Amino acid sequence: MTIIPLIPDQSANGLYGLICAVLSAMQVVVSDEFGGAATQRLQTFPIAMAQPGQVLIKVHTAGIGKGDLSDREGLFEKLTMQEPVFPRILGAEGSGKIVRVGPDVKT
Numbered sequence: 001m002t003i004i005p006l007i008p009d010q011s012a013n014g015l016y017g018l019i020c021a022v023l024s025a026m027q028v029v030v031s032d033e034f035g036g037a038a039t040q041r042l043q044t045f046p047i048a049m050a051q052p053g054q055v056l057i058k059v060h061t062a063g064i065g066k067g068d069l070s071d072r073e074g075l076f077e078k079l080t081m082q083e084p085v086f087p088r089i090l091g092a093e094g095s096g097k098i099v100r101v102g103p104d105v106k107t
Contacts, residue, residue: 029064030087034074040090050102063093 026047031039050056068090070076077084 029090031072031090032087034072034077034084036073039072043087045089050100050105052102052104054102055098055105056100056102057094057096058099059094059096061095062091064090065093068092 024047025044027042028045029040030043032041033039048056071088072090074084076082
């Protein structure tokens with residue numbers, strides 16, 4: 001997510017702030033079927049709003065770890081005999097900055 005400052009805005013207390021436009025899309029690595037790296041592709045998704053008890057993180061660095069590889073290959077579904085859901089979003093490892101806080105978030 002990128003925040004772009006546009007124009008100064010005068011607030012009620014006389015201080016100047018910035019009106020910011022927030023881009024509404026993000027790129028994620030998805031897999032549409034079980035298999036190896038060839039099943040992965042980049043896809044654009046809308047950025048979700050932070051729901052109650054959640055935060056939205058602007059990810060600076062993301063990684064695909066061992067759990068993602070197992071997920072991509074369908075190991076959990078094979079063990080539990082559950083119906084798979086696609087597309088699967090990979091990249092459970094990451095670091096970044098909290099940019100939105102949903103209601104009911106406790107620190």
